[in-house]
Amino acid sequence: MSMGTGIIFGMVVAIITALMLVPPVTQSRSGHLRNRFGPEFDAVASQYNGNAKATERELNARVSRFGNLRIQGLTPQMREQYAAQWAGLQERFVDCPTVAVAKANQLLCQLAVAVGFPAESHERQLEALSVHHPYRVDGCRQLHLAAHKHKTATGAAEVEEMRQAMVAGRLLFEELLRARPDEGPRKAGAHRRSPRRFRSVPAQRTGGRTRTIG
Known part of the structure; x- marks a missing residue:
């Protein structure tokens, strides 16, 4: 060669x-x-x-x-106040699901801002949440979509969709309540169960039947 x-x-x-x-x-x-x-x-x-x-x-x-977003922790009193508001909306879901979902969407956004996430737009807040809470961020997406999609709803399918959005939103809500100052992005699979479970909606009336949420 x-x-x-x-x-x-x-x-x-x-x-x-x-x-x-x-x-x-x-x-x-x-x-x-x-x-x-x-x-x-x-x-x-x-x-x-x-x-x-x-x-x-x-x-x-x-x-x-x-990635370097600074997370701000809530005081115990603030955590209790937010938790009580969410529990109240879950109970309100029984008789008025559309109103409960709309207000739950607003409350979740307010909590996100309170712990340090952007307030400019839903899209920007969603992106930031996806970095720090990637396994729960879809709850924010589902709740926002349900709140804008169902202004009024009487059918069982619509109510069930809103119920699922409330459940998914609650999982993210609980994680945000547990956030600590300067907490970095959560590691994959690092989901701890909340030491204090928030009250779920007692019963959801749908077409003469009762269903439990959460």
């Missing part, structure tokens, strides 16, 4: 080797983001029609913008 042929062969081998190393690096990056964001990774991916690079860019941008 001549020297020129050897050089060309070596270059080809180097290129092939480099190409073989690209997929694992990409998969490693996606795997890290998937572990960090959990179901939120899939939610963002669906917005980009499964485009992995676009999903990674979006999630990395969120981390850059909100």
Whole structure:
């Protein structure tokens, strides 16, 4: 083998080797983001029609913008006040689900702002919450959607959808109540059960039947 042929062969081998190393690096990056964001990774991916690079860019941008967000803890008295308001809305859901969902959506947003999340818009707040509470942030999305979708509702399907939104929203609400000052983004799977469970709606009347929420 001549020297020129050897050089060309070596270059080809180097290129092939480099190409073989690209997929694992990409998969490693996606795997890290998937572990960090959990179901939120899939939610963002669906917005980009499964485009992995676009999903990674979006999630990395969120981390850059909100990763160092300073979380402010609530006083015990404030926690009790927020918890009591939520419990009252759950009870109100029995007779007036649309009003309860609308006010629960407002209360969840207020609590998020109180502990340090953005107040400019729902979209910006949602992005920030997705960085620090990726496994619960969909509760904010569901509650916001239900509050704007169901101005009035009498059918069982609509009431059930709102009930599910209230349950999902409560999970995020509880996490925000437990937030401590300067608490960083929650680790994947690091969900502790609340030491104090908030009261759930006693019974939901739907078409002459009763159903329990939560």
